[in-house]
Every structure is written in C-alpha cells, then in structure tokens.
Amino acid sequence: MFLFDDRSVIHHRVPVERERFGYFRTRCWAEGLSKAQVARQVGAGDGLSSERYYASRTLPAGILRGLAETLRGDAAGLARAAAIASGGLITAVGYALGFCLQRDKWGRRKAV
Numbered sequence: 001m002f003l004f005d006d007r008s009v010i011h012h013r014v015p016v017e018r019e020r021f022g023y024f025r026t027r028c029w030a031e032g033l034s035k036a037q038v039a040r041q042v043g044a045g046d047g048l049s050s051e052r053y054y055a056s057r058t059l060p061a062g063i064l065r066g067l068a069e070t071l072r073g074d075a076a077g078l079a080r081a082a083a084i085a086s087g088g089l090i091t092a093v094g095y096a097l098g099f100c101l102q103r104d105k106w107g108r109r110k111a112v
Contacts, residue, residue, distance in 0.1 A: 002087060002093070016027070021083070021109045022085060024089075025086075025090055027091055028087045028088075028090040028091040028094065029093075030094070031091050031094065031096035032090065032091040032094020032096075032098060033095070033097070033098040034098075035048060035091075035094075035095050035098070036094075036095050036096075036097075036098025036099040036102065037102075039095075040102050055088060055092075059084055059085075059088050062081070062084045063081045063084050063085055064081075065080075066079075066080040066081030066082075067076060067081050069072075
C-alpha cells in the first residue's frame with residue numbers, strides 16, 4: 001500500500017562534486033558501458049526496451065522544453081537542452097564502445 005501526500009518535503013544532500021558536468025559525463029559514460037553488458041546478457045531487445053522509449057520520447061521532450069524556456073527568456077534552458085543532448089550522445093557512444101569491446105567468457109574480445 002502506498003500513501004501519496006503532495007505536502008511532503010524530502011531533503012536530499014547532493015555533494016558538490018555531483019553537481020558538476022564532469023560527474024554527469026562520467027555517469028552517462030558508465031551507463032552506456034553497463035547497458036552494453038546488460039544487452040549482451042539478456043539481448044538488446046529485452047535489455048534496452050525502456051531505454052529506447054526514454055531516448056526517443058523523454059530526452060527529445062526535455063530538449064524541446066529547454067529550448068522553449070530559452071525562447072521565453074530563461075537562458076539556462078539552452079544549457080539544460082545541451083546537457084540532455086550531450087548526455088544522450090555520451091551514453092550512446094559508451095554503449096557502442098562497450099558493445100564493440102565485449103569479451104567472451106574466457107576474456108577474449110568477441111568479434112562484432
């Protein structure tokens with residue numbers, strides 16, 4: 001059973017180093033590499049089904065929202081749109097490299 005109370009306040013401390021673009025970039029890269037491993041284990045169809053939706057719907061919507069905010073005078077909207085786009089690209093490149101460098105159960109690089 002879940003109880004939803006929209007008056008709830010949750011305080012979450014985020015360390016300063018996690019507020020930087022470098023941390024975001026590192027996390028996106030690691031996410032791409034880990035998705036390549038998951039896809040290898042369970043197949044790309046099963047392993048990436050939710051990511052396909054996210055990459056084709058959620059990320060573009062966020063980019064468009066950032067651009068719209070920019071047009072309404074919020075200069076940070078462009079930075080948010082650029083961060084979303086670059087995060088998606090970094091994740092995709094990490095996935096591609098992770099996929100190409102996969103190894104078999106004996107540690108040998110698999111032919112792609």
